[in-house]
Amino acid sequence: MNFARKVQILLWKEVKSELRAKEMISAMLVFSLLVVAVFGFALPSDRELVKQVFPGILWVTLTFAGILGLNRSFVSEKQNDCIYGLMLCPMDRAAIYCAKTIMNLLLMLIVELITIPLFFVMFNLTAPPNLSLFLLVLAVGTFGFMSVGTFLSALAANTRSSEVLLPILMIPMIVPILISAVQADKIILAGGGFLELKIFFNLLIVFAVVFTVVPLLLFDYLLEV
Amino acid sequence: MIAAEGLTKQIGSKKILKGIDLEIASGEFVTCFGPNGAGKSTTLKILALLSKPSSGKLFIDGKDVNEHGQDLRSKVGVISHNTFLYANLTAKENLQFYGKMYEVPKLESRIDEILEQVGLAYAAADITGTFSRGMQQRLAIARSLVHNPPILLMDEPYTGLDEMAKGILSSVLESLSDNKHTVFLITHDFDQGLEQSDQTVILVEGRIVHRCNPRDITREEFRQLYLKCVEEAQ
Amino acid sequence: MKQIQGKKGQVGALAWLTFAAITIALFLVFIYAPLEATMREVQKIFYFHVASAWLGMLAFFVVFVCSILYLIKRETKWDIYAYTSAEIGVIFTSIVLVTGPIWARPIWNTWWTWDIRLTTTLIMWFLYLAYGRIRASLGEEGKRAVYGAVFGIIAFIDVPIVFFSIRVWQDYQKTGLHPIVINSQGTGLAPDMKPAFFFSLFAFTILYAYLMQRSVKIETMKAEIKAIKDNVLG
Numbered sequence: 001m002n003f004a005r006k007v008q009i010l011l012w013k014e015v016k017s018e019l020r021a022k023e024m025i026s027a028m029l030v031f032s033l034l035v036v037a038v039f040g041f042a043l044p045s046d047r048e049l050v051k052q053v054f055p056g057i058l059w060v061t062l063t064f065a066g067i068l069g070l071n072r073s074f075v076s077e078k079q080n081d082c083i084y085g086l087m088l089c090p091m092d093r094a095a096i097y098c099a100k101t102i103m104n105l106l107l108m109l110i111v112e113l114i115t116i117p118l119f120f121v122m123f124n125l126t127a128p129p130n131l132s133l134f135l136l137v138l139a140v141g142t143f144g145f146m147s148v149g150t151f152l153s154a155l156a157a158n159t160r161s162s163e164v165l166l167p168i169l170m171i172p173m174i175v176p177i178l179i180s181a182v183q184a185d186k187i188i189l190a191g192g193g194f195l196e197l198k199i200f201f202n203l204l205i206v207f208a209v210v211f212t213v214v215p216l217l218l219f220d221y222l223l224e225v
Numbered sequence: 226m227i228a229a230e231g232l233t234k235q236i237g238s239k240k241i242l243k244g245i246d247l248e249i250a251s252g253e254f255v256t257c258f259g260p261n262g263a264g265k266s267t268t269l270k271i272l273a274l275l276s277k278p279s280s281g282k283l284f285i286d287g288k289d290v291n292e293h294g295q296d297l298r299s300k301v302g303v304i305s306h307n308t309f310l311y312a313n314l315t316a317k318e319n320l321q322f323y324g325k326m327y328e329v330p331k332l333e334s335r336i337d338e339i340l341e342q343v344g345l346a347y348a349a350a351d352i353t354g355t356f357s358r359g360m361q362q363r364l365a366i367a368r369s370l371v372h373n374p375p376i377l378l379m380d381e382p383y384t385g386l387d388e389m390a391k392g393i394l395s396s397v398l399e400s401l402s403d404n405k406h407t408v409f410l411i412t413h414d415f416d417q418g419l420e421q422s423d424q425t426v427i428l429v430e431g432r433i434v435h436r437c438n439p440r441d442i443t444r445e446e447f448r449q450l451y452l453k454c455v456e457e458a459q
Numbered sequence: 460m461k462q463i464q465g466k467k468g469q470v471g472a473l474a475w476l477t478f479a480a481i482t483i484a485l486f487l488v489f490i491y492a493p494l495e496a497t498m499r500e501v502q503k504i505f506y507f508h509v510a511s512a513w514l515g516m517l518a519f520f521v522v523f524v525c526s527i528l529y530l531i532k533r534e535t536k537w538d539i540y541a542y543t544s545a546e547i548g549v550i551f552t553s554i555v556l557v558t559g560p561i562w563a564r565p566i567w568n569t570w571w572t573w574d575i576r577l578t579t580t581l582i583m584w585f586l587y588l589a590y591g592r593i594r595a596s597l598g599e600e601g602k603r604a605v606y607g608a609v610f611g612i613i614a615f616i617d618v619p620i621v622f623f624s625i626r627v628w629q630d631y632q633k634t635g636l637h638p639i640v641i642n643s644q645g646t647g648l649a650p651d652m653k654p655a656f657f658f659s660l661f662a663f664t665i666l667y668a669y670l671m672q673r674s675v676k677i678e679t680m681k682a683e684i685k686a687i688k689d690n691v692l693g
Binding site (some may be wrong): 010069148151155158159160161162168169171172173175176179180183199200204206207210211214215218221222 | 477582593596598607608615616620627628
């Protein structure tokens with residue numbers, strides 16, 4: 001049985017488990033909606049001002065919602081020592097990392113698709129002129145975020161005070177995503193096209209690639225018993 | 226079936242295993258006794274291919290685990306005091322998951338069969354998180370056997386079990402001492418541990434200090450022998 | 460009983476060399492190098508600021524290399540080199556972050572600028588702290604070394620990407636307050652300042668080597684004592 005099939009089975013398990021408890025997604029959704037509301041109070045109502053800071057707020061919200069979700073990602077494997085059950089299965093253990101990353105990515109994308117339109121509505125902004133470009137930047141940025149985030153959450157899950165540790169590990173690591181995605185979004189909201197933001201987009205791609213390959217190589221070390 | 230030579234395990238500066246040599250023939254039932262901290266669980270984890278020894282060799286079915294690690298995992302089933310079960314999934318879903326991961330043929334009928342054997346057929350569609358400890362351990366037994374492994378490793382499986390679960394575990398073990406399964410059992414319970422045992426080893430402070438066939442001596446003699454071994458090592 | 464004492468002669472040599480190098484550096488910086496036209500005395504911080512930044516990056520690179528070596532060879536010494544280098548690195552990176560504003564304030568009338576070098580140093584500082592927190596939250600020695608090494612590798616790989624992100628961002632915004640010290644046309648330093656500048660870099664490198672040597676010796680002794688305790692007391 002090949003690697004892809006094992007990832008598929010693992011993913012099936014993740015989805016079934018999450019559908020039943022809805023632990024991760026409810027936490028992430030509620031948190032994002034709360035943040036939208038809080039920023040609604042906190043920010044000035046001048047549309048032009050808000051437009052300037054909007055990409056920053058967006059990505060900060062996504063960062064914290066993402067970290068909230070990631071925190072729970074490997075905790076479920078610590079219960080009942082399920083991680084040992086997985087390690088006993090005949091497969092390349094990197095499949096565990098792949099399945100978890102895909103799952104976290106799916107959850108994050110769902111949260112984004114719900115909360116981002118609400119963000120736009122809340123701040124009276126019109127949809128970005130180049131919507132598909134906006135979504136593309138969102139997808140690539142989220143992917144990089146989740147691939148390094150899943151890896152770091154596996155690392156943090158095995159330590160004391162894992163929930164406090166994860167943000168400390170993640171935030172410095174994802175600075176390139178934050179910088180690139182926020183700049184790209186600023187350009188998009190100002191009506192710019194792909195060529196203008198190409199350099200930032202490339203950075204997002206580089207980050208996504210590097211931080212999928214390196215975790216794949218290092219993941220086995222995190223599982224050592 | 227299992228041949229371990231000179232296994233050592235060092236974590237940081239602590240030497241947990243100091244040289245374990247163990248040979249378990251196919252179909253043999255081996256019980257391992259020892260005080261807490263002796264290294265029994267560590268040995269089991271190495272035999273289960275969960276853990277890599279710091280040095281030494283391990284052969285399963287004649288193959289070196291360093292080369293064939295991934296494939297050999299399907300030959301091993303493990304029961305521990307933790308169940309390795311997903312609390313959000315039903316009993317059936319847990320077995321479906323593991324069954325698919327182990328590529329078990331005719332999975333549905335195998336699941337029905339094994340649930341029947343551990344007396345949980347009635348709870349197949351119930352969420353595992355709602356099970357009692359006894360039910361969970363019975364499901365864990367089903368999980369470890371769903372792929373019909375020729376080797377079964379058990380780390381103190383009787384811990385915290387109610388009478389019914391103990392009974393089921395004992396009958397499962399009995400059916401496994403049929404010379405078709407190779408069993409390695411860690412336990413503190415002399416009665417249950419010696420019942421089907423062909424070879425008994427006593428592990429103290431990272432070394433096997435005694436090996437014998439429990440059918441050659443009485444339970445009481447063995448108990449005395451065990452206490453002596455533990456005392457001598459300290 | 461193993462002789463734990465170091466070879467006094469060798470420790471002495473590096474200590475003397477460090478003392479000499481730092482003294483010469485101080486002389487070059489404060490006496491030999493001329494006062495800069497606009498910034499005058501404050502500018503002298505620059506020599507130590509840049510040298511500290513250099514040391515911070517060198518130390519991080521050493522963490523990276525030793526982490527890789529630890530994962531491959533699993534010898535405790537590589538772990539010791541890695542975390543001692545991290546400790547030294549975080550101290551000197553902190554010096555950079557403190558001297559930067561001290562220098563910036565009188566010159567540019569602002570405590571902090573989001574310029575590329577300072578910001579990258581800030582992120583590197585956070586990564587150092589994260590490394591320390593991982594080690595602090597792991598009680599088990601084995602895991603502590605492995606997880607530290609894993610993060611040491613992935614964090615170091617992040618640094619160049621962070622640097623490029625900020626550069627791209629700065630280029631896009633077309634700001635650049637940080638004086639470019641070494642560009643394609645040369646160092647932009649007056650000829651009389653060059654000895655102080657380059658010698659400070661050299662002196663700090665020697666200082667790093669000396670601090671590493673002392674700390675590694677202490678940490679190695681600590682590890683040996685712990686190993687003896689663990690294995691004797693069990």
